[in-house]
Amino acid sequence: MHPILTNPRYLLMYLAAWVPLGLMVGSMLSLSAHLPWRETTWITAPLIVLLAFLCLAPLYMCRALPVGGTSVPKLIINHLLAALAILAIVQPFLFLDLKTGSEVFHDFDRRSLPGMPLLTTSTLLLYLLAVGGHYAGLAAESTRRAQVLARDAELRALKAQVNPHFLFNSLNSISALTSIDASRARDMCVKLSEFLRLSLRLGERGSIPFNEEMEVARTYLSVEQVRFGRRLRVLEEIAASCGTCDVPPLLIQPLVENAIKHGIANLVDGGEIAMTGTCDGRTLRFSIQNEFDPDAPVGKRSGIGLRNVRDRLTARFGAAAQLKVDIEENRYRVTISAPCEKGRVSA
Amino acid sequence: MSATMMRVVIVDDEELARHVIREHLGNEEDVEIAAECANGFEAVRLANELKPDLMFLDVQMPKLDGFEVLELIEPEIAVIFVTAFDQYAMRAFDAAAVDYLLKPFSAERFRSALERARQRLATKQPAPSASELKALARTPDQAAERVVVKDGARVHIIPVGKLDYVEAQDDYIELHSGQKSWLKQQSLASLEAVLDPNRFVRVHRSYLINIERVTKIEPYTKDTKLAILTDGAQIPMSRAGYARLKELMRIE
Known part of the structure; x- marks a missing residue:
């Protein structure tokens, strides 16, 4: 009607x-x-x-x-x-x-x-x-x-951003560290607070430079590093030229979170997360790759995080941006390419 | 070591998380930490070898999750589940009245969980049913993707796609996959409850079949029929079972 x-x-x-x-x-x-x-x-x-x-x-x-x-x-x-x-x-x-x-x-x-x-x-x-x-x-x-x-x-992105599982596990690590090594416990408190502060601020912003987004992802990884210890290994090759490209906030961090949750966390001996970033002045290309256990239930590998990232990318760049997922044997790779725009950053 | 000592195994994939439990247990005089491990396979192996009284079991772990471990260990072992945050698991624990610890937990909370475990062991209360817990913890609309079985000392994981049919045998079920089969202590109904109902159908009181394996249907007795599977197995079907299969396969 x-x-x-x-x-x-x-x-x-x-x-x-x-x-x-x-x-x-x-x-x-x-x-x-x-x-x-x-x-x-x-x-x-x-x-x-x-x-x-x-x-x-x-x-x-x-x-x-x-x-x-x-x-x-x-x-x-x-x-x-x-x-x-x-x-x-x-x-x-x-x-x-x-x-x-x-x-x-x-x-x-x-x-x-x-x-x-x-x-x-x-x-x-x-x-x-x-x-x-x-x-x-x-x-x-x-x-x-x-x-x-x-x-x-x-x-959805904001909700997913502070994953309760991540939060409580981090607090549990702090709880353990208080009696083992008080100064490491304090370090972890600081790192966790830093990550929470950064991501709370991000929600209000439409765009941030790529290097700021990477900083959020690194802070997140530094918290997880305490939890996973040697099981989590990170390799990063991000070209300096990417730093000033504007991206929607929370583009990279959810991918890092997925790589840990669906990859590293299911591996007995852990694994490597490899991130690369290049920019030729026009296009920003980023990829993140992690190992995973092919025997782990599939339901544990796909998340809403990826859908959020795709939505944010499309909302911002339309068809000009792409997100691709490749799975080969025990490797999972997400590749993003997006126009490198500069100067649209909102405070 | 006195006879009243409680032997404990700690299972968690995070070293720091294990440390917290170890520390709390250090205050207890009647507790001996028999072993620690960081994944589900190890947990099942240690449970078999060491026959501990109590296990602290993390829900999310590599290889096997806490529920799968519970399915594969002796029901005499008391279990305290530990989780940071898992809505479905927590709902299942509450529904089945299973005690669990939420990370991070206080010393008081830890002591009370331990006390309850002691009482359970003293009164020899049966363990919570693993298959019931698993069914309760299932994400809505999400069928099980795999079935875990113990093959001697080893743990075997069967993806549900590889499962041909399952046969009930007294207290056990026999899972058939390819030319192999495994026995597991579980009821056919509880397995049926976690499998995808569009893929697995109970064609007989004692048989659950993967409909993708059905190649032929032949008459058997006056009222019943036989399902012939790709591996040649002949599965008798009851009238109601055949009706269910027909409906699912949309045959006339």
């Missing part, structure tokens, strides 16, 4: 908008055909009410024929045909009106006939106006939906 018909408030507003349109058509008719107001109202009022409802119909055609995805001739032909169909509905109605009108009012028939071309043109124009209105409404709706999606992705 049409959204206007389902909401009484919208319906009232919509019908109110037709009052000035009706007055306009009526006064034009009255002036051009020299009709008194009573007879003008007799013809115009039912026509306008009928049109008000007929003009809701384009919604379905506008949905089926989006402006961007349909060729122009096809758009024009379809909507013109629809307009003609509307005319075909309205015409007999008008004749009926004129016929009964001529019985009610003296001399009505003869004088109102010159009004026909005007009413036909008005109907056509009003219908096309309605088509335009529907396209505008649909565009506004899709923008709104895109915003909601972007916000959802943001919230």
